[in-house]
Amino acid sequence: MSQHPVFDPKGMPFRRLGGSGLRVPIFSYGGWLTVGGSVVGDPVKELIKTAFENGINMIDTAEAYAKGNSEVEIGRVLKELNYRRTDLVITTKLFWGLREGPNDGGLSRKHIIEGTKESLERLQVDYVDVIFAHRPDPTIPMEEVVRAFNWVIEKGWAFYWGTSEWSARELEEAYHVADKLGLIGPIAEQCRHNLLYRERPEKEYEPLYRKYQLGTTVFSALAQGLLTGKYNDGVPADSRWATEKEAQFKSHAARLSTPEGQADIAKVKALSEFAEKELGCTVTHLALAWVAANPNTSTVILGASKPEQLIDNLKALEVLPKLTPAVLAQIEEIAQSKPTPVNLYGRYPLDGALPTQL
Numbered sequence: 258m259s260q261h262p263v264f265d266p267k268g269m270p271f272r273r274l275g276g277s278g279l280r281v282p283i284f285s286y287g288g289w290l291t292v293g294g295s296v297v298g299d300p301v302k303e304l305i306k307t308a309f310e311n312g313i314n315m316i317d318t319a320e321a322y323a324k325g326n327s328e329v330e331i332g333r334v335l336k337e338l339n340y341r342r343t344d345l346v347i348t349t350k351l352f353w354g355l356r357e358g359p360n361d362g363g364l365s366r367k368h369i370i371e372g373t374k375e376s377l378e379r380l381q382v383d384y385v386d387v388i389f390a391h392r393p394d395p396t397i398p399m400e401e402v403v404r405a406f407n408w409v410i411e412k413g414w415a416f417y418w419g420t421s422e423w424s425a426r427e428l429e430e431a432y433h434v435a436d437k438l439g440l441i442g443p444i445a446e447q448c449r450h451n452l453l454y455r456e457r458p459e460k461e462y463e464p465l466y467r468k469y470q471l472g473t474t475v476f477s478a479l480a481q482g483l484l485t486g487k488y489n490d491g492v493p494a495d496s497r498w499a500t501e502k503e504a505q506f507k508s509h510a511a512r513l514s515t516p517e518g519q520a521d522i523a524k525v526k527a528l529s530e531f532a533e534k535e536l537g538c539t540v541t542h543l544a545l546a547w548v549a550a551n552p553n554t555s556t557v558i559l560g561a562s563k564p565e566q567l568i569d570n571l572k573a574l575e576v577l578p579k580l581t582p583a584v585l586a587q588i589e590e591i592a593q594s595k596p597t598p599v600n601l602y603g604r605y606p607l608d609g610a611l612p613t614q615l
């Protein structure tokens with residue numbers, strides 16, 4: 258076997274994923290829509306190589322991405338690039354299975370165990386570092402879900418488990434069940450968080466960061482490209498919103514001409530101006546650095562369709578130290594998106610009892 262390329266973090270800061278001992282780069286790379294979907298073959302290798310050579314050793318995928326093909330492409334490329342497994346943090350997600358049968362999806366013990374084994378096969382690895390429940394499954398008792406993820410961990414097929422788009426109530430129930438049974442609870446929530454979408458990660462989850470040291474692997478930090486400014490004047494032909502066939506992308510594009518869509522565009526334009534004048538960067542860098550600057554963010558999953566986008570996005574690392582409290586306050590003024598504070602009913606606020614102030 259030829260020598261493994263050596264992983265060089267290249268100054269990438271690493272954070273613990275929640276309360277766990279797993280260290281994750283503050284910028285990771287994810288393969289929704291792109292890897293195995295709009296990008297296949299050699300360009301996938303270029304993307305993953307570019308990530309690895311720029312300090313990103315964490316890759317996120319899911320059984321459902323490109324109907325399993327995202328995992329297949331990532332598995333193939335990681336083999337071809339001959340990266341040392343211990344250098345990598347690989348995460349995948351289960352929920353939307355690949356077939357239509359009654360037991361081919363969701364969070365039953367059957368699908369969690371069978372789905373994990375199939376993901377590992379596609380990825381050509383013995384284990385993933387974190388396995389996520391891609392959505393909550395209200396049709397399955399929480400005890401079954403928690404026990405099944407613990408079984409997967411006991412088997413060595415994953416080291417940790419997490420959730421994605423679960424409500425705080427569902428997470429609380431999982432922690433309660435895990436605690437009662439002496440089992441391991443979720444270490445992280447894979448949640449949407451960006452300058453235009455903040456209520457859930459900043460307000461709803463706030464008690465969970467304090468009580469359970471919940472980590473986050475943040476997705477759509479660029480609001481699927483909106484926060485790059487590329488949709489300011491309509492939908493470019495080679496962009497996600499033009500090329501993806503699903504109805505959600507048509508509705509994203511249609512929303513641009515509504516008053517709400519125009520209000521978002523106005524914010525993106527104002528943020529662009531601020532970024533250029535005050536920070537010497539683009540709105541893309543500002544938006545990514547802003548999410549990474551949140552102390553509850555463990556990693557921001559970058560979604561790039563081209564290596565140039567990845568390299569460009571990593572300039573956010575240079576912007577991070579510029580996000581002083583004064584600068585963050587100016588960004589708040591422009592974005593006007595801060596969730597309303599928790600109602601304390603007149604009680605004097607205690608340290609740590611309020612949502613994190615950015």
Ligand SMILES: NC(=O)c1ccc[n+]([C@@H]2O[C@H](COP(=O)([O-])OP(=O)(O)OC[C@H]3O[C@@H](n4cnc5c(N)ncnc54)[C@H](OP(=O)(O)O)[C@@H]3O)[C@@H](O)[C@H]2O)c1
Pocket residue numbers: 286287288289290291317318391421422447448475476477478479480481482483485487495496497498541558559560561562563565566567569570
């Ligand atoms: N758990 C979940 O439910 C969930 C949901 C969504 C995503 N995720 C994960 O999070 C990852 C990232 O999510 P996301 O793709 O929505 O993230 P995002 O960063 O908000 O959007 C990424 C898209 O923005 C465009 N873009 C990125 N950098 C750019 C740049 N520098 N200049 C111009 N355009 C740029 C690209 O679109 P174009 O194709 O137009 O070039 C790219 O595909 C996914 O790959 C996946 O791993 C998880």
